[in-house]
Amino acid sequence: MSQLKVYNSITRQKEVFKSITPGHVGMYVCGPTVSGESHLGHARPYITFDVIYRYLTFLGNKVRYVRNITDAGHFEEEGREAEDKISKKAVLEKLEPMELVQKYTNLFHWAMAQFNTIPPSIEPTATGHIVEQIEMIKKIIEAGYAYEVNGSVYFDVKKYAASHKYGKLSGRIIEDLLETTRELEGQEEKRDTADFALWKNAAPEHIMRWQSPWGAGFPGWHIECSAMATKYLGAQFDIHGGGMDLLFPHHESEIAQSTICNHTAPVRYWIHNNMITINGRKMGKSYNNVIKLTELFSGDHPLLEKAFHPMTIRFFILQTHYRSTLDFSNEALLASEKGLKRLWDAYENLGKLKQEDSLQEASDAGLESKVKKLVEEFDEFMNDDFSTAKVLANMFEIVPVINSMKDKTIPVSALSKQTFGLLQRNFKIWVEDIFGLKSVNEADNSKLQGVMQLLIDIRKEAKGKKDFVTSDKIRNQLAQLGIILKDEKGGDMSWNID
RNA sequence: GGUCCUGUGGCCGAGUGGCUAGGCAGAGCUCUGCAAAAGCUCCUACACCAGUUCGAAUCUGGUCGGGACCUCCA
Missing domain, CATH: 1.10.730 (Isoleucyl-tRNA Synthetase; Domain 1)
Structure with a gap:
């Protein structure tokens, strides 16, 4: 049998896949942000990596598949935001973050089950790993690659780029990033516009906040994946997957953080799926x-x-x-x-x-x-x-x-x-x-099977007597119920639900 | 503006320099009480221009079009 080759985004070529530990594969895939309903676009990575997971397993590997749930950050539910602003005081009328997160997590799991995807081996939540994220940020600060300003912590991209290749994965050129003149809120705190947040100070009205050495706040987006991947897959693991739109800045930043923290490139093979488009x-x-x-x-x-x-x-x-x-x-x-x-x-x-x-x-x-x-x-x-x-x-x-x-x-x-x-x-x-395909016909119960067999027998008898009125009646009325009956060669009949 | 990807028949899409996937739709035929399904056959395309080559959808250069990222978007 030929060897498995995968396209590695970081080298931009197909490479023979070899896991770090023979027979074992560690795979991390960026999971959903559960602040809203999943759409068709989200289906692509999870189905793609489900098939990759199934295939690696089929090849005889023991695969640890980690896919996170991003349930921390600045959340607002559509429609309910306005409600909150009317300043209702009752607890039940206010937006409860965990309620929101639970609702969309449930919906996500339901959709994934519909697609017949195998649940990941570990599905860690960002909120469940605040401690690990804080530890990681501390390490980066100690190493001198992050700085604190007003209760927020930023990664020093310029310093990192002096000795590492920031932009290697996404093909970004550091000089271009440093020159970017984009003005965004909160940017003035950063030493450089290319720097990204590891920890963000949260205003008192912010709904999700945790205590940290830098005050109350919430973790930056990129650090959660680095912290959870490191915890469950080690400082270096085999596969990191996700959508191509995450190449920059998300994955690029993950590499930077993990490299400083763990003194090694975190990922061997970066695999990215393309987008689903609609009218291009x-x-x-x-x-x-x-x-x-x-x-x-x-x-x-x-x-x-x-x-x-x-x-x-x-x-x-x-x-x-x-x-x-x-x-x-x-x-x-x-x-x-x-x-x-x-x-x-x-x-x-x-x-x-x-x-x-x-x-x-x-x-x-x-x-x-x-x-x-x-x-x-x-x-x-x-x-x-x-x-x-x-x-x-x-x-x-x-x-x-x-x-x-x-x-x-x-x-x-x-x-x-x-x-x-x-x-x-x-x-x-x-x-x-x-491929994880399964029957589209949900009704497979034995009573229906029995009833259908009875109808088929009656219809066969009618056909045998050239009583086409009866035979057509059975077929047509079943069709109205959404059951398609087909005559086969040799007089047999088969049916399925439309 | 910067970085990168892409342009395949009516539609969706594979495509490693030569043997020109596949699905859907369409046409004809066979089977058949009728219908459906199925089988067989047909429809043979690579944005444009130049180049490399015996030979290019595939490599190189250019033109035009589309897209992604540079915004906490899979």
Whole structure:
């Protein structure tokens, strides 16, 4: 089998992946800020890294996957802010930060479950690691790379850049950063505009605040990831992932902090997913083009013609390489929906075919070698920087073979016992275990199965007597209920829920 | 303005210098009581201009277009 190669953002090239401790992989992925609802854009990194997590595990690694919850910072809930300003005094009418955080954390977990993502090994919260963050800031101050002003602490980028490569990851040039003339609030405290906050002084009315050696305040954005990654994965770990928009300043700053604190570069492989765009534009609050996940699942959004199943979104994302932008549209999602159905139906049909029907020798040598090659390429493509799109393309090339076997226009014995087994095993591993796809039909209970079998039997009898009025009645009325009944070759019938 | 990415058929998208993925949509045929599904076949594109090469969607330079980051945005 070929070696796994990953594109490393910091070296800008594909490198052979080798973990620090053989057989073990430490992976940190920047998690959500739970001050609002997740949208389609958020789905991309979590699905991408879920597949990476699953694949690394499949390769035999014990993976510790850490994904944080950013629940500290300056939070305001939309709509409730105004309410607060009317200065209601009652406790219950005021914004309670933890209530807000809990609400969106729950919603996030629910959405991730819908996508069938595996929960991370550790999901630390920023508020649960204030102590670690303060310790880290202290160390940086002691090392002389941070300074305190009015209860806030800033990282001294200029000093760091004198001996380290600040900007290496993001391709930023330190001189340009130092020259930036942008005027923002609170900037006057900093020695230099490029400096970033490690700790921020909080005004008394600020809703989230903790005691620190520098007074009451809250941690800077970047330090939380550094502190939690260090705590759970060590001073140096294998993979750090996140969206490309986090390259700068977030990840660049993480490198600086951790390097000063732990005297080593924190991350071996930086992996960044690209953005989901809508009409060519990144999906984001500031562009006013956000489609929330709840809206996507319900279809309740002006841009959506209908509701889309979470699995459709997952498949949609896997059809593209993770480092390419992915353009959203109704049409594209509709295409994914149909494509997924075609793949899933074939996958289910494959599972029902009997391996005993094949022999040691293949009766169709050409098909045998074609199918074998297509299946064996799964690993090769995935090892090439997780090319899920190419694996799926190969699967689709096999779909007609499976469907023909089901229709008996190609005998199962066209393939050798060995290759047929390979096909069945690998489809299961790749479709379910690695790509994490699952059935779109939620109703799979045995009573319904029984009722359907009864209707199918009655319809078969009617058809046998050429009583098409009855047979059509059954099929049409079921269709009205959203159950599609199909006649198959040989008189069998199959059904699924639309 | 600075740094970087990108431009593929009606749509979404893979693409490692030659063998020109895949999905969806569209057309025809087969199967079929009808329908649906399925199978087979067709539609063969790489923004533009120059260059390198026997050969370029792929490499180089330029032009034009789109985008990301430089704002606590995945």
